[in-house]
Amino acid sequence: xxxxxxxxxxxxxxxxxxxLFCAAPQVPTQTPQTIPEIKIGVxxxxxxxxxxxxxxxxxxxxxxxxxxxxxxxxxxIIIHDCGDKPEMTKTAFLSLVKEGVVAIVxxxxxxxxxxxxxxxxxxxxxxxxxxxxADLEGKVKGGNRYxxxxxxxxxxxxxxxxxxxxxxxxxxYYLVGYEPLKTFNLGMFGIIKNLTKAELRGESWVKSPxxxxxxxxxxxxxxxxxxxxxxxxxxxxxxxxxxVREYRLAGGNATIYSVGGMLALPDxxxxxxxxxxxxxxxxxxxxxxxxxxxxxxxxxxxxxxxxANNYAGILTYDAILIVAQAAAKGEDLxxxxxKGTFIGAAxxxxxxxxxQAKWGTEKLRGTIGIFKDGKxxxxx
Amino acid sequence: xxxxxxxxxxxxxxxxxxxxxxxxxxxxxxxxxxxxxxLGGYLSLFNSFVSPIFGALIGLLLHxxxxxxxxxxxxxxxxxxAIAIEEFLRIIFRAEYILxxxxxxxxxxxxxxxxxxFLAFLISAAFLISFLIFELKKSLSKLKLKIIEEDLENAEIxxxxxEKIRAxxxxxxxxxxxxxxxxxxxxxxxxxxxxxxxxxxxxxxxxIANAFREKAYILVFPIxxxxxxxx
Numbered sequence: 001x002x003x004x005x006x007x008x009x010x011x012x013x014x015x016x017x018x019x020l021f022c023a024a025p026q027v028p029t030q031t032p033q034t035i036p037e038i039k040i041g042v043x044x045x046x047x048x049x050x051x052x053x054x055x056x057x058x059x060x061x062x063x064x065x066x067x068x069x070x071x072x073x074x075x076x077i078i079i080h081d082c083g084d085k086p087e088m089t090k091t092a093f094l095s096l097v098k099e100g101v102v103a104i105v106x107x108x109x110x111x112x113x114x115x116x117x118x119x120x121x122x123x124x125x126x127x128x129x130x131x132x133x134a135d136l137e138g139k140v141k142g143g144n145r146y147x148x149x150x151x152x153x154x155x156x157x158x159x160x161x162x163x164x165x166x167x168x169x170x171x172x173y174y175l176v177g178y179e180p181l182k183t184f185n186l187g188m189f190g191i192i193k194n195l196t197k198a199e200l201r202g203e204s205w206v207k208s209p210x211x212x213x214x215x216x217x218x219x220x221x222x223x224x225x226x227x228x229x230x231x232x233x234x235x236x237x238x239x240x241x242x243x244v245r246e247y248r249l250a251g252g253n254a255t256i257y258s259v260g261g262m263l264a265l266p267d268x269x270x271x272x273x274x275x276x277x278x279x280x281x282x283x284x285x286x287x288x289x290x291x292x293x294x295x296x297x298x299x300x301x302x303x304x305x306x307x308a309n310n311y312a313g314i315l316t317y318d319a320i321l322i323v324a325q326a327a328a329k330g331e332d333l334x335x336x337x338x339k340g341t342f343i344g345a346a347x348x349x350x351x352x353x354x355x356q357a358k359w360g361t362e363k364l365r366g367t368i369g370i371f372k373d374g375k376x377x378x379x380x
Numbered sequence: 381x382x383x384x385x386x387x388x389x390x391x392x393x394x395x396x397x398x399x400x401x402x403x404x405x406x407x408x409x410x411x412x413x414x415x416x417x418x419l420g421g422y423l424s425l426f427n428s429f430v431s432p433i434f435g436a437l438i439g440l441l442l443h444x445x446x447x448x449x450x451x452x453x454x455x456x457x458x459x460x461x462a463i464a465i466e467e468f469l470r471i472i473f474r475a476e477y478i479l480x481x482x483x484x485x486x487x488x489x490x491x492x493x494x495x496x497x498f499l500a501f502l503i504s505a506a507f508l509i510s511f512l513i514f515e516l517k518k519s520l521s522k523l524k525l526k527i528i529e530e531d532l533e534n535a536e537i538x539x540x541x542x543e544k545i546r547a548x549x550x551x552x553x554x555x556x557x558x559x560x561x562x563x564x565x566x567x568x569x570x571x572x573x574x575x576x577x578x579x580x581x582x583x584x585x586x587x588i589a590n591a592f593r594e595k596a597y598i599l600v601f602p603i604x605x606x607x608x609x610x611x
Contacts, residue, residue: 052477052571209577212611217384238477238569245567249485249492262477262569271479 038075038327040320041096043106043116048084049180049208050108052238052262056309057106057131057316063300064320067292073324082107084180086115093119093127102327103128105319108312110134110183113149120146126333130319131312133157133184137354145334148355150322150344151315152282152366154184156359157259158191160280160366161232164257165198167368167379168278170229174254175203176219176243177234179211185234188259192232201228209239216243224250230278235260244274255370260311267307269371278370278379281310282318283346287367287378292321296345318344383491385608387501391564393604394504395582396589397511398553400596403586404529405549408446408454412438413557414579415465420561421570422469424480428496428562435558438465439551447543469572482567500563507556508601515597526594 042061045054058079065077078099080092089112096104097119103126107113113132120127121144129136129149136149152160165173175192177185182205193200204222207215216239223231224247231247231254233240240263244256257278262268264279266286283289285297285308296317300308308314321344326336342349347364349357358364368380395413402410416438420431442461446454482494514522528535528542535542561575585604589596 051573052569207611210580213577213581214384214388214608215611217388218381221381221384238571238574241479242568245494249494251492268479268569 036074038073038324039099039101040075040077040323040327041093041099041101041104041106042077042079042316042320043082043089043092043096043104043112044079044316045084045108045112046081048088049210050084050237053108053131053309053312054081056313057108059300059304060296060309060313060317061106061320063296063303064317064324067295067299067317068321068324071321071324073328075320075324075327077320082112082116084109084112086111089115090119094123097123097125101125102333103323105130105323106316107132109181114139117144117147120144126323126337128319128323130316133187135187137356140354140356145355148337148351148357150319150349150357151311152359153356154187155191156366157184157188157280158195159360160368161188161192161257161259162195163380164278164280164368165192165196165230168230168255170198170255172199172201172228173230173232174201174223174226174228175232175234176223177203177205178237178239179205180208180237181235188234189232198230201226206239206243217246219243220246220252221250223247223254224252228254230254231256233258233261233263237261241268241272244272244277248274264310265307266310266369266371266376269376270374273374275372275374276370278368280366280368282314282366283310284367284369284376284378286369286376289347289364290343290345292343292345314345318346318349321345322349383488384493386605387493387497389601389605389608390501390508391504391560392578392582392585392608393601394507394511395557395560395578396585396600396604397508397597398556399579399582399586400590400600401549402553403590405525406443406454406546406553407451407532408442408458408550409451410442410458410550410553411455411579412442412458412461412465413554413582414575414577415462415469415572416554416557416575417561417578418469418565418570418572418575419465420558420563421480421565421574422473422478423558424496424562424566425478428559428566431562432555432559435555436551438558439554440547442554443547443550447546466572473572477569477571479569480566494567496563496566500560503563504560511597512601 044057061077068075080096082089082092089107093116105128107116108131110132113129113134116127117136117139127147131151133154136147139147175189204219206219220243233256240258240261255276263277264281283293288294297308322342325342326340327333329336352358369376369378402408416435423431446457482496484495486493486495486498524540585607588603589600592599
């Protein structure tokens with residue numbers, strides 16, 4: 001009898017607690033898992049001609065993911081190898097689309113960016129070009145609303161080079177292009193030729209190192225014989241260091257203005273210790289643009305043990321942050337990007353009617369530096 | 381301009397001979413040589429003199445793992461080895477590039493060159509001349525090499541120790557590539573993939589030379605000079 005009573009009491013108590021538990025109001029908890037995750041695809045040239053840039057882009061992308069999460073954006077980046085050819089970019093882009101990303105950032109060369117822009121339009125997934133300077137504005141004018149660029153366009157590269165020629169008061173200059181980036185180099189050279197008053201002394205091209213690994217020697221030695229004040233060196237990648245060394249060995253003493261490439265890295269310039277190398281960067285640690293500038297450079301150094309890249313790296317980092325800020329608003333991503341203002345490590349971004357970041361404004365402008373007498377000086 | 385072209389031609393001709401030897405004697409298109417060249421560059425951070433030893437060890441390793449494989453499988457293995465070396469360098473050095481310093485600038489008549497590059501030229505020239513003498517002289521070793529090149533099975537029937545010769549070839553070739561890499565990459569930036577560029581260029585010269593069959597070794601240098609002048 002006592003046993004039965006005990007069982008009944010136990011059953012009643014159990015049922016009562018179950019009812020109480022079910023009736024209790026649920027406390028809304030905002031855990032990171034409940035914030036919708038924003039998947040962002042990143043196209044990085046892990047293999048091929050631009051693989052050294054791919055490493056910095058990948059590192060910067062991972063850092064952007066970390067910083068965005070710290071800022072409260074629940075983003076997840078998915079990195080795919082886009083190699084150095086447009087065909088591989090297409091395959092990588094489409095597989096990222098299949099993985100359900102809201103936008104894709106990255107690619108390196110102009111032909112790759114052009115291909116990615118076309119696929120973005122077909123798949124209706126936003127593509128943010130973070131490095132290439134190809135004529136993406138033309139695509140937007142042609143009705144492609146899914147392509148944006150936070151990197152400079154070719155004109156701005158040229159404008160910065162002209163700015164340098166004017167600041168230094170150079171009377172003559174020589175253009176050295178890099179054949180694997182011919183589209184970009186030709187466009188930039190065109191702008192320089194049109195805008196500067198300095199006299200053009202000539203133009204040479206360095207072949208791809210996979211065709212001729214030591215072609216820079218030929219160009220550097222030929223140039224050393226020419227009397228010129230500034231050599232504008234179109235992004236030569238790793239070969240820039242060899243070019244500078246060979247040029248100085250051959251007796252050349254012109255100032256070398258490097259458009260991107262490894263020669264734009266302050267730490268490397270200090271290690272190389274060759275005076276008279278000027279460069280432009282999207283941002284330099286010496287000249288903070290926003291509160292993210294210092295954070296980017298410091299954390300990159302801390303996480304990867306190397307000086308952060310100040311063009312392909314920082315702009316890939318910014319591209320991810322821009323997409324994260326726009327996507328977090330939850331509205332149509334294209335409209336948000338068109339009308340919004342976004343903070344990055346290189347400055348405050350806004351896009352014009354052709355979806356090009358407004359470089360050259362007070363909030364967003366490139367930095368020109370020069371390595372002289374063992375230290376970097378910011379000249380603009 | 382002719383001096384740097386001549387220097388490059390000598391270096392690439394000797395590298396092309398190594399590729400030809402690997403292909404004709406060891407029966408392998410040795411794709412690991414590019415990474416071995418890069419490894420030499422990285423090893424020069426510590427000491428350039430250790431690079432031939434490391435190169436030789438990799439050559440021996442390659443021989444051991446590919447001695448029972450046919451040409452295509454051995455080539456595939458060498459590609460795998462190349463990727464393994466690349467990844468090893470990435471893991472160990474954790475950097476996208478490293479600037480290799482040079483010791484001093486050397487004056488060759490009026491031509492200024494990095495001392496290490498001049499040393500790479502001297503070693504390559506010595507290798508090239510020694511090999512040409514070996515090629516032009518009638519000797520039993522040369523005869524053995526020719527028989528192996530012509531037909532491996534015949535060589536074994538004649539009692540030639542093909543395995544030993546194969547091992548020697550792969551060891552020398554790898555040690556040479558590693559040594560030249562450790563000198564020729566000095567003064568510039570290195571990445572784990574940089575050796576491919578030099579391998580592809582040498583492979584190009586070797587492919588042209590190989591078309592000349594038995595005269596390939598003798599014609600390597602003129603071909604290399606021609607290619608360097610043209611390209």
